[in-house]
Amino acid sequence: MPQIDVNQLNQAKANVTLTQELLTKAIEKANSDPILAQEAMKQASNEISSALTAVTQVQNTSKAQATE
Numbered sequence: 422m423p424q425i426d427v428n429q430l431n432q433a434k435a436n437v438t439l440t441q442e443l444l445t446k447a448i449e450k451a452n453s454d455p456i457l458a459q460e461a462m463k464q465a466s467n468e469i470s471s472a473l474t475a476v477t478q479v480q481n482t483s484k485a486q487a488t489e
Contacts (some may be wrong), residue, residue, distance in 0.1 A: 423486035429475045436472035440465045 450458040460470035 425483055425485040426479050429479045432473040433475040433479075436475070440468040440472070443468065482483045 443461045447458040447465065450461065468489035
């Protein structure tokens, strides 16, 4: 049975949580400070990419272990 890297999944979860916070900030600042809103969206995008990378790595490792 493949071993799942729980630490990587926890990191992905943290990235998603931070993404939620950043998107909330972007929504709140959309009208009053569009530059800050844009920066929050950029950071959120980076967090989403990090989460996707972590989940993909776990998935690929799990698949590789299953075929061994």
